[in-house]
Amino acid sequence: MIxxxxxxxxxxxxxxxxxxxxxxxxxxxxxxxxxxxxxxVETEAxxxxxxxxxHAYGGKxxxxxxxxxxxxxxxxxxxxxxxxxxxxxxxxxxxDAQGVLIRALEPxxxxxxxxxxxxxKSYSDLKPREIxxxxxxxGKLCKALxxxxxxxxxxxxxxxxFLYDDGFEGFNIISKKRIGIDYAEEAIDFPWRFYIEDNKYxxxx
DNA sequence: CTACGGATTTTCT
DNA sequence: GAAAATCCGTAGT
Numbered sequence: 001m002i003x004x005x006x007x008x009x010x011x012x013x014x015x016x017x018x019x020x021x022x023x024x025x026x027x028x029x030x031x032x033x034x035x036x037x038x039x040x041v042e043t044e045a046x047x048x049x050x051x052x053x054x055h056a057y058g059g060k061x062x063x064x065x066x067x068x069x070x071x072x073x074x075x076x077x078x079x080x081x082x083x084x085x086x087x088x089x090x091x092x093x094x095x096d097a098q099g100v101l102i103r104a105l106e107p108x109x110x111x112x113x114x115x116x117x118x119x120x121k122s123y124s125d126l127k128p129r130e131i132x133x134x135x136x137x138x139g140k141l142c143k144a145l146x147x148x149x150x151x152x153x154x155x156x157x158x159x160x161x162f163l164y165d166d167g168f169e170g171f172n173i174i175s176k177k178r179i180g181i182d183y184a185e186e187a188i189d190f191p192w193r194f195y196i197e198d199n200k201y202x203x204x205x
Numbered sequence: 206c207t208a209c210g211g212a213t214t215t216t217c218t
Numbered sequence: 219g220a221a222a223a224t225c226c227g228t229a230g231t
Contacts, residue, residue, distance in 0.1 A: 044223070053223070064216065081224050082213030088223090101223055139224045149215090180223050203224095207231080218219085 002028065002035070004162040011072030011091055011156070015098035018072075018091045019045040019194050022100055024168040026108065029145040030160050036113055036145050038105030038135050039168065042195035042202045044178045046088070048097035051192075053184035056097035067153040068097040075161060077142070077152040084139030085148045089156065089163075103179075103193070105135040106201045107144075114144040137203040172197035179204060 006025070011018070022040050029036045048056035048068065055078070056068045067076040067090060076088040076099055088099035107114055114134055115123040126134075135141040142148065147161070156162050175191045182188065195202045 046223075055223075060217095062217065078223085079215055080222055082215070082222085084224050086223060103223090133225095137224070178223075183221085184223095207229105209229085210227100212224105212226090214222100216220105216222090218221105 002164065003159075004028075004157050004164060006156075006163050006165055008073055011089070012093060013072075013091060015045040015047050015091045015100050016192065018089065019043040019100045019192065020173055022089060022102070022163075023173060023194060023196055024171065026164040026166055026168075027102065027105060027141075027145070028162050028164055029110075029147065031113065031146045034110055034113055036110030037108045037164075038141065038145070039108055040102055040104075041106050041199040042102075042104035042193070044101040044103055044194070045192040046099050046101065051184070051190070052187040053178060053181040053190075054097065054099075065097070068099055069095050070153070072098075073156050075147075075151055075154050075156060077147055077149050079149050080139070085142040086138040087142055087147050087151075101138055102141065103138045104195070104199075104201050104203050105141045105144075106199060107134050117146055118144045132200060134201075136201045171199075 046054040048054040055065045071094040072091040074090045087102050090099050092098040112123045135144045176193045178193045
């Protein structure tokens with residue numbers, strides 16, 4: 001039985017700070033009484049007050065985006081492109097819509113279960129390409145960890161989904177433009193995507 | 206290896 | 219009715 005060792009204050013900072021500080025932390029999912037875990041290696045920050053790429057830009061409030069307005073420390077999970085789910089870690093104070101999209105993980109535990117959830121076959125039958133594709137994207141990692149919109153709004157101190165800090169450090173952080181936000185005008189150019197240099201599981205260099 | 210287009214359905218207008 | 223914080227297979231280099 002493990003649980004989160006991250007203090008609540010961690011989540012009350014702004015999303016740009018959290019996007020960097022979340023790198024290296026471990027995302028843990030308990031599913032059907034088994035643990036699936038991966039190290040966060042790529043993130044993107046979204047800050048509604050100044051960011052046309054945010055789902056809550058302009059103060060937009062719809063049922064889907066409601067979790068964005070909550071106090072930091074919960075998950076925001078949405079369904080996109082008719083097929084995929086993506087997960088944010090919500091940050092900052094209540095009514096200030098900020099979040100960090102988890103874009104890629106390095107698989108650590110529960111690889112067999114991940115493999116079945118992603119490709120419906122055993123980890124030992126995966127091709128090298130498939131191993132790298134297990135969690136190297138926001139939609140991929142949600143499928144590998146059985147995360148969907150049923151979990152939106154869930155506490156990151158819950159049994160089912162939480163973060164853990166194992167002290168991993170000493171990596172370089174690269175920042176780049178975010179991906180898939182061609183509609184966001186000047187925000188397209190914000191360097192708000194962060195990843196661990198040279199990690200094999202990032203979605204894109 | 207890169208480039209491109211199609212898939213598929215929720216969500217909000 | 220249109221768009222979407224993506225992914226994958228196929229074709230070409």
